[in-house]
Amino acid sequence: MITIAIVVILLISLYFYGTRNFKYWEVRGIKHDKPIPLFGNNWLGFTFRASMTQVANDLYWKYPNERVVGFFRSSKPELIIRDPEIAKRLLISDFAHFFERGFTPHKSVFEPLMQNLFFAEGDLWKLLRQRMTPAFTSGKLKAMFPLIVERAEKLKSRALAAAAHGKSLDARDLMARYTTDFIGACGFGLDADTLNEEDSPFRQLGIKIFKMQPKEVIKAILKDVFPDLCQNLKIWAHVENDVQELVGQILRKRDYKPSGRGDFIDLMLECKMKGTVVGESIESRKPDGSPETASLEFNDGIIAAQVFVFFAAGFETSSSATSFTLHQLAYHQEVQKKAQEEVDRVLAKHDGKLSYDSVKEMHYLEMVFKEGLRMFPSLGFLLRQCTRPYTFPEFNMTIDESVRVMIPLQSMHNDPKYFPNPEVFRPERFAPEEFDNKNKYVFLPFGIGPRACIGERLGLMQSLAGLAAVLSAFTVEPGPETVRHPIVDPVSSVVQGIKAGLPLMFRPRNKVA
Incomplete structure (x- = not known):
């Protein structure tokens, strides 16, 4: 009883x-x-x-x-x-x-990996943002672009190999490998080689981060239902050691000093060498109403957390957006042809080479990409x-x-009140003369305001370069197993995912000289 x-x-x-x-x-x-x-x-x-x-x-x-x-x-x-x-x-x-x-x-x-710019709160977020903003200036992006071009060439080689065998290729996996390769190079000075190596450790780490096992999912649910009781449960424990080991190897290789590469790890080491980060508090005020002083010590744990989010957010969001855009182009050949004509025209002006300046001139391609982001925003x-x-x-x-x-x-993004006939893939809605200025507060794939995505321009440039590389060499078409309206993965968390990938046929183009 x-x-x-x-x-x-x-x-x-x-x-x-x-x-x-x-x-x-x-x-x-x-x-x-x-x-x-x-x-x-x-x-x-x-x-x-x-x-x-x-x-x-x-x-x-x-x-x-x-x-x-x-x-x-x-x-x-x-x-x-x-x-x-x-x-x-x-x-x-x-x-x-x-x-x-x-x-x-x-x-x-x-938990250690949550002390990053995306998840951090209050003064921790403000001081991290203050220190990390210099990594994403126009000059830094331009300096990174040769790394993007190198990876874009490898992307074409992988697609060409699949095309030679008459096989479809999962656009989601292809673009994830491309972005992972780029992030490995520009972020950490490493050749991840995921576009050539099928079981690259970097690619496996990316999959591990976003394919949470039942154990981690249950932890997340318990933290939601019983937040006080389960506050010490770690959701990212399954990748914590991998990330910390990766960062430790890179830091030791560089003797804990900036290498001169100017990449993300160098920025983190520069932050650490400068000592304590000091700034105005966003959380606390003095009796007179002025902000208190906040400080942050850049240690190896903080560096590991930033590396984690730079890697995870950088490859997953861009690969999701570019692969969905390719999927739409496969079903809208007239749009694809117009984008290819622009890519061909711009590249012809730049000796047939992808560059920072040439991608900046691909205005229609940018409209195509934004329309993909409208229909299926990564976040x-x-x-x-x-x-x-x-x-x-x-x-x-x-x-x-x-x-x-x-x-x-x-x-x-899919409300006809703001975007008429939202189910129609129509890049022209982002033309300067048509895009309603008020809709810039509806179309928010990168957020807006002080907590908008710090890597927006980097994400846009690497995505457009990847799309330009594909469209300059291939025409994408639906394959025998392609689903017209892909099914969203119900286990998706912050970043939306597609069940079973996005298989497409990559047909080599026969350009007329």
């Missing part, structure tokens, strides 16, 4: 714990679906039947007349923003209330966390500190 009583008490306690915030949106007059105890509105996510992007997309279209929609991730209230004007305000003018991303609920408990949503009580003037409604807001990019 005692055992039964204990079980009943535990179940009742669990119920009240899992429903403790479920009146949050009701008392504020915000429409929302009825949540399930412990799981909130994310049951499909927890059972791996829908990604977070898909869950948010369903709610976006379910409440077409609302500017915001309530949502519960487990028992935690979140707010889905359907109005671009509100999104713009939160990301830019009211950034002081929303400078956190909210992926790390415990500010004092960081399906943006997430921000409220840092102090915030009142929405539109509703006279206040949310509390730690409540997260989600901006569903996949939904906004």
Whole structure:
């Protein structure tokens, strides 16, 4: 009897714990679906039947007349923003209330690899951003471009080998290998050689990062449902040793000093040699209202965390975007032909060579790529966390500190209110004379505001170079196993993924001299 009583008490306690915030949106007059105890509105996510992007997309279209929609991730209230004007305000003018991303609920408990620019919060983020911005100037990008060109040539060789055997090639894997090779070279001064070596350690590391095993997925769910109890669980434990070992090898090889290559590792070593990073705090204020002074010691752990995110974010987002764009071009031959004509014309002006300047002239190709990003943004949503009580003037409604807001990019990018006939692949909608200026706050594949992607220009340049390399040498077509509308991987987390890849035929072009 005692055992039964204990079980009943535990179940009742669990119920009240899992429903403790479920009146949050009701008392504020915000429409929302009825949540399930412990799981909130994310049951499909927890059972791996829908990604977070898909869950948010369903709610976006379910409440077409609302500017915001309530949502519960487990028992935690979140707010889905359907109005671009509100999104713009939160990301830019009211950034002081929303400078956190909210992926790390415990500010004092960081697993080592989460101390990076993407996941970091508060002063840690601000000081990292301050130090790392110099790595992404136009001059640095131009200096990196020969490395991009070298990898683009290897990309063509791999595609040519598949074409010679009449086989389809997974565009997702091809572009992931290309971006991984480039990041290995420009980031770490290493020849990853993933385009030639089938089982390259770098490629395997990339797969390992984004193909979380059931053990890691369960940890992530437990951290969501029981954040306080499970705060010390590590989601990235399965790659932590690999990343730290990789960084350690590179640092030892360089004797812990900048090598003169000017790559990402050099930047990190320069930061370490400069000693403590000091700047104005974004979190703390003095009694007179001025910011406190914040500081950060650049140690090997901080360097490893930045290497992790530079590698992971750099290859996964770009390869997702470029491969989806190639998939669309395979089904839109007239668009592909127009892009090829531009690539041929521009390269002819530059002695047939890819270069920083030649890619900058490929305006239609950039429109093609942006249209791919519109239809299937690498990041399906943006997430921000409220840092102090915030009142929405539109509703006279206040949310509390730690409540997260989600901006569903996949939904906004495909809303006919902003992009007529959104299911149609039409790059011309990004022509300067047609792209509505107000839509720049709807089309946000790289985010906007102080926490916009620091590597936006690098990602754009390497993606356009990869596409130009492919289109200059090949015409892509659907293969026998190609699916017209690829299925989104329901286990996708921050970066959207496709189930079973994107197989395409790469037909060598017969150019007329």
